[in-house]
Amino acid sequence: MNPIYLDHAATTPIHPEVIQAMVPVFEEVYGNPSSVHHFGRKARQIIDEARRVIALSINANDKEITFTSGGTEADNIALIGTALANKSKGNHIITTKMEHHATLHAAEYLEKHGFSVSYLDVMENGQVDISQLVTVLTDETILVSIMTVNNETGVIQPIREIGEILKDHQAYFHTDAVQAYGMLELDVEALGVDLLTASSHKINGPKGVGFLFIKNSVKVESLQYGGQQERKRRPGTENVAGIRGFQAAVELVANDREQRLTLYQEYKTFFLQILEKEDVEFSINGDIKNTVASIINISFPGTNVEALLTNFDLSGIAASSGSACTAGSVEPSHVLSAMYGSSNQTTVNSIRFSFGLANTKENIEEAAKKVATIVKRLAIN
Amino acid sequence: MIYLDNSATTKPLPEVLESFRQVSEKYYGNPSSIHRFGADAERLLLKAKQQAAQLMDVKAEELVFTSGGTEGNNLAVKGIAFAHQNRGRHIITSQIEHPSVIEACKSLEKLGFQVTYLPVNSDGVVEINDVKEAINDQTILISIMHVNNEIGSVQPILEIGAIAKLYPKLFFHVDDVQGFGKVKLPLINSGIDLCTISGHKIHGLKGTGLLYIKRNTTIFPLFHGGAQEGDFRSGTENVAGAVSLVKAMRLIIEKQRTQLDDMKTTTQLLRNCLEQIEGVVVNTPRQHSPNIINISVPGYKPEVVIHALSEKDIYISTKSACSSKKPDESAVLSACGFNKKISESALRISLDYDNTEDEVFTFCHSLSEVLQQLSEVMG
Ligand SMILES: Cc1ncc(COP(=O)(O)O)c(C=O)c1O
Ligand SMILES: Cc1ncc(COP(=O)(O)O)c(C=O)c1O
Numbered sequence: 001m002n003p004i005y006l007d008h009a010a011t012t013p014i015h016p017e018v019i020q021a022m023v024p025v026f027e028e029v030y031g032n033p034s035s036v037h038h039f040g041r042k043a044r045q046i047i048d049e050a051r052r053v054i055a056l057s058i059n060a061n062d063k064e065i066t067f068t069s070g071g072t073e074a075d076n077i078a079l080i081g082t083a084l085a086n087k088s089k090g091n092h093i094i095t096t097k098m099e100h101h102a103t104l105h106a107a108e109y110l111e112k113h114g115f116s117v118s119y120l121d122v123m124e125n126g127q128v129d130i131s132q133l134v135t136v137l138t139d140e141t142i143l144v145s146i147m148t149v150n151n152e153t154g155v156i157q158p159i160r161e162i163g164e165i166l167k168d169h170q171a172y173f174h175t176d177a178v179q180a181y182g183m184l185e186l187d188v189e190a191l192g193v194d195l196l197t198a199s200s201h202k203i204n205g206p207k208g209v210g211f212l213f214i215k216n217s218v219k220v221e222s223l224q225y226g227g228q229q230e231r232k233r234r235p236g237t238e239n240v241a242g243i244r245g246f247q248a249a250v251e252l253v254a255n256d257r258e259q260r261l262t263l264y265q266e267y268k269t270f271f272l273q274i275l276e277k278e279d280v281e282f283s284i285n286g287d288i289k290n291t292v293a294s295i296i297n298i299s300f301p302g303t304n305v306e307a308l309l310t311n312f313d314l315s316g317i318a319a320s321s322g323s324a325c326t327a328g329s330v331e332p333s334h335v336l337s338a339m340y341g342s343s344n345q346t347t348v349n350s351i352r353f354s355f356g357l358a359n360t361k362e363n364i365e366e367a368a369k370k371v372a373t374i375v376k377r378l379a380i381n
Numbered sequence: 382m383i384y385l386d387n388s389a390t391t392k393p394l395p396e397v398l399e400s401f402r403q404v405s406e407k408y409y410g411n412p413s414s415i416h417r418f419g420a421d422a423e424r425l426l427l428k429a430k431q432q433a434a435q436l437m438d439v440k441a442e443e444l445v446f447t448s449g450g451t452e453g454n455n456l457a458v459k460g461i462a463f464a465h466q467n468r469g470r471h472i473i474t475s476q477i478e479h480p481s482v483i484e485a486c487k488s489l490e491k492l493g494f495q496v497t498y499l500p501v502n503s504d505g506v507v508e509i510n511d512v513k514e515a516i517n518d519q520t521i522l523i524s525i526m527h528v529n530n531e532i533g534s535v536q537p538i539l540e541i542g543a544i545a546k547l548y549p550k551l552f553f554h555v556d557d558v559q560g561f562g563k564v565k566l567p568l569i570n571s572g573i574d575l576c577t578i579s580g581h582k583i584h585g586l587k588g589t590g591l592l593y594i595k596r597n598t599t600i601f602p603l604f605h606g607g608a609q610e611g612d613f614r615s616g617t618e619n620v621a622g623a624v625s626l627v628k629a630m631r632l633i634i635e636k637q638r639t640q641l642d643d644m645k646t647t648t649q650l651l652r653n654c655l656e657q658i659e660g661v662v663v664n665t666p667r668q669h670s671p672n673i674i675n676i677s678v679p680g681y682k683p684e685v686v687i688h689a690l691s692e693k694d695i696y697i698s699t700k701s702a703c704s705s706k707k708p709d710e711s712a713v714l715s716a717c718g719f720n721k722k723i724s725e726s727a728l729r730i731s732l733d734y735d736n737t738e739d740e741v742f743t744f745c746h747s748l749s750e751v752l753q754q755l756s757e758v759m760g
Contacts, residue, residue: 003417010419011411011617019402026398026586032390035698036684037691039386069448069588072606072616102615105605201617206405208448208588208619223603224455225488226481235481236451237390237581239588242622309415318416 003316004367008202008356009151009179009295010320014245015204015357021248022206025241033238034227043240050247057250058196058213059187066212066233067243071178071199072102073223074212077233078174078195079106081220082143083115089170090140096120096128097338098150103176104334107145120146122338126155126286133165141171148180148196152335152352153286154295156184163192172218178202178210182253183261183292194218200242204357205249209242264293267355271296271368278372281379285336285350295354297336299346302379308351311374317367319353383695383740387582388530388559388673388731393629394584400628401586404621412618413607422620429620429627433591436630438569445592445613446623450558450579452603453592454481454524456614457554457575460600461522462489468550469519475499475507475536476716477529482556486524495519504666505534505717512541516548523553527560531713531729533665533673535564542572552598558582562633563641564670574598578630580622584733585629589622636734644734645671647741651730654745660752662723664714672732675714679722681755683709686728689751695744697730 005013025046031039033047048062055062068074083093095107097119107117118136121129128146137144144166149156159175166173174195177186181198188196196213200206214220214233226235253260275282275298285297300308305321312319321333332347340346355364384392404425410418412426427441434441447453462472474486476498486496497515499507507525516523523545525536538555545553554575557566562583568576575598580589594600594613606615648671655661655676664675678686683699690697699709714724730744 005410005418007411007414007416007418010414011409013409014405016406019405023398023402026393026401030390030392031696032386032581035386035389035696037386037687037696037698039384039696040389069452069619070616072604073448075606076604076615100606101608102604102606105615109605199617206619206621207617208622224451224481225484226451226455226479235484236449237579237587239448239586241586242588313416316417318410318414318418320414320416 001316003318004363005358006317006319006353006355006367008358009154009352009354011201011207012204012356013358014206015249015252017252018205018245018248022241022245025244029240033240034229046240046244047238050243053247054211054250057254059189060213061216063231064213064215066214066230067238068210068212068234069208069239070201070210071176071197074197074199074210075100075102075176076106077212077220077223078197079103079143079145080110081223082172082174082195082218083110085219085221086142086172090142091115092118092138092140093143093145094118094120094133094136094141094171095145096122096147098122098128098335099145099147100151100176100178103145103147122335124339125290126150126153126339127290128157130158130161130165133162137169137171141169143174144171145174145176147176148186149177149183149292150335151179152333153297154179154291155286156180156290156292159191159193167192179292179295182250182257183294188213188215200246200249203249203253206242206245209239209246261293264355267359267361267364268293268296270361271353271364274365274368275372278369278376280372280375282375285339285346294356295352297350297352299350300375300379301345301349303349303375305348305350307378308374311378312371315370315374317370319351321351383744385730385732385736385744386696386698387733388729389698390581390587391584391733393586394632396632397585397625397629401621401625404624408620412620413609426618426620426623429624433627433630436634437593438567439593440596442611443593443596445594445610446618446626447590447592447614448588448619449581449590450479450556450577451481453577453579453590454479454556455485456592456600456603457577458482458485458522458524459489459603461552461554461575462494463601464599465521465552466494469521470494471497471517471519472522472524473497473499473512473515473520474524475501475526477501477505477531477713478524478526479530479556479558482524482526501534501716503718504668505529505532505713506666507536509537509540509544513544516544516551520548520551523551524556526556527566528564528670528673529713530559531711531727532675532717533670535560535668535670538566538573539571546572559673560670562630562637563672568593580626580629583629583633585626586622589619589626591626640734641671644732647736647738648672648674648732650738651732651741651745654741658745658749658752664717664719664723664727674730676728676730677719677723677726678728678752679726681726681752683726683728685755686751689755690747693747693751695747697728699728
């Protein structure tokens with residue numbers, strides 16, 4: 001039995017062409033980009049080229065891209081670095097109750113250090129309540145951080161509207177686009193975004209690489225100190241091959257994003273059709289019309305996450321209860337709690353399925369049928 | 382090609398690349414995921430950590446995988462400072478640390494910490510007495526590197542560790558980025574509480590590294606998030622990177638066991654050759670790491686010499702690849718008391734275990750040629 005991977009929102013298999021792009025860098029361009037000799041310059045060129053490609057992918061300037069060790073680090077720079085550098089302008093930060101822990105825990109850290117943080121509510125459709133944003137925004141607000149796509153529900157947030165609201169406000173607008181990058185068209189100009197986070201391992205690139213877009217006008221403090229790399233915003237010898245791999249992954253999505261999205265949407269529809277055909281009782285968390293093609297979050301009434309996941313795994317299906325990052329434990333989802341209230345049963349009976357490179361129509365069908373069997377067996381009605 | 386810039390970065394070994402590739406392809410799961418893909422990745426990560434622990438003779442729980450030496454140093458220095466500032470706000474380091482330690486300390490000074498930057502003697506070595514005298518009841522951290530990246534001087538880490546042990550309130554961090562795999566540093570019972578290693582300096586991959594954090598040492602994390610790596614280091618783990626790092630560690634320790642004497646001989650040869658070239662001054666002290674020789678050629682711009690050597694397919698460097706306030710002057714050489722003429726014209730030659738005597742001869746020969754040509758041009 002070949003296990004079926006339905007957890008592409010947690011991490012994705014690296015694309016073979018990405019590895020192919022990295023190997024020559026490891027073998028031939030191993031210089032330190034800060035070295036002045038030929039080897040160093042060659043390595044520098046690779047980073048410059050990747051920066052250009054990635055900047056272009058979100059309509060930014062090369063200089064506005066800072067490479068990091070991943071999404072978590074980028075979110076931490078965006079929150080903590082921006083807050084510390086701008087505290088003379090105010091001490092208020094706005095984010096939402098459904099952010100990834102990288103953002104939430106960075107915000108909690110700031111709360112302990114004299115900042116006040118408002119956590120916006122999330123509506124039942126999975127979107128942040130923008131009307132609340134307008135009411136909590138004050139002259140003291142220096143940063144608003146709202147994710148582009150939620151990692152548990154896949155619900156797309158009204159980023160452009162938020163950008164519009166913040167257009168004439170001093171507050172910088174950060175969006176964690178880790179789950180959106182590669183799935184949605186992202187134009188930082190059009191969206192009115194000042195900072196944007198992305199992570200390579202979510203788009204079939206290597207782990208340990210990410211970037212933070214920091215608009216030219218934005219002041220940030222670094223979390224780390226050392227050499228002059230990344231305009232001092234993120235010192236440390238650059239992960240040249242990793243960055244090259246990230247570039248390759250970005251180019252691959254750019255070439256066939258539409259096909260991928262169509263395919264994943266087909267998988268999603270097909271998966272749900274089978275559940276229906278098999279008479280499984282379920283409901284979809286968040287407004288399905290507003291989700292990215294690759295993610296669907298389903299509540300199975302009368303079941304329990306832990307039992308579901310264990311049984312799925314035993315029959316070779318890898319799905320998850322939401323964020324992979326709650327390290328092993330299956331805690332009630334903070335995202336679904338924000339949407340439906342913490343006593344709602346969906347918070348303990350929902351599963352996230354996320355589609356990608358490891359899937360085919362055949363393995364989606366097989367997975368859906370197995371899921372149906374297991375849910376029907378476990379559900380207590 | 383002759384590559385003599387191994388202190389800046391090294392060429393990854395084929396075995397290291399192979400591990401990276403295999404793990405990337407086969408174990409792509411997120412170690413935090415509870416399904417089998419996650420469990421397999423997590424098991425592999427743990428196994429890598431256990432192997433690293435065995436190589437370093439420490440416990441697996443005492444190791445944290447990082448994105449490199451800079452992160453390791455920042456996590457150690459800032460992490461101790463933030464976690465223990467209630468006990469005191471004084472830090473001791475040296476004037477010849479890597480910027481990732483010095484700049485981290487400077488950032489702490491802005492937050493009200495006091496930092497003593499110990500001087501070094503003309504051999505580039507910290508005096509034990511200075512360490513003793515610098516300690517006060519507010520001191521929470523001593524951060525001293527093992528092997529200096531520019532001149533290759535080796536610090537008396539075990540002696541400092543013995544002093545640190547006398548002060549239970551105080552933590553001792555060692556930046557072993559340049560020493561690991563070349564100069565032995567036993568961690569157990571050493572008084573060392575934290576120790577930084579970087580992958581790309583030992584024929585591993587850039588963007589990989591490791592920080593040893595002795596059991597029961599609490600540090601404040603740099604990144605907040607999913608609480609990976611015992612909550613010391615949030616962020617999805619670079620599993621393939623970690624496995625490849627441990628492979629590189631194993632291989633370099635093997636070389637250290639079998640090829641260290643050869644390397645010392647080759648480096649000594651290099652030193653002898655260089656001493657015979659007119660106009661060249663050797664800055665590296667007699668007692669030094671087995672792979673770094675720092676020289677100056679007063680009157681010559683280091684970049685010009687490096688470019689001329691590049692033309693001959695030979696690669697060396699100026700000072701540290703990534704520290705440059707004043708473009709040419711080396712802060713490390715200045716700290717050692719060298720005059721401006723010397724500290725502005727420094728070149729670093731750094732070997733790996735596979736550089737040969739022939740390469741060293743060719744290099745020396747090419748260097749004299751280059752100097753001669755340049756002096757004719759400069760007339
Ligand atoms: C929305 C979101 N933000 C941030 C992260 C963290 O990124 P990384 O795993 O690269 O640290 C993730 C994934 O774990 C995520 O889904
Ligand atoms: C002594 C020393 N410490 C720390 C570092 C930083 O390591 P990394 O390049 O992995 O960030 C270096 C190398 O640049 C170094 O030589």
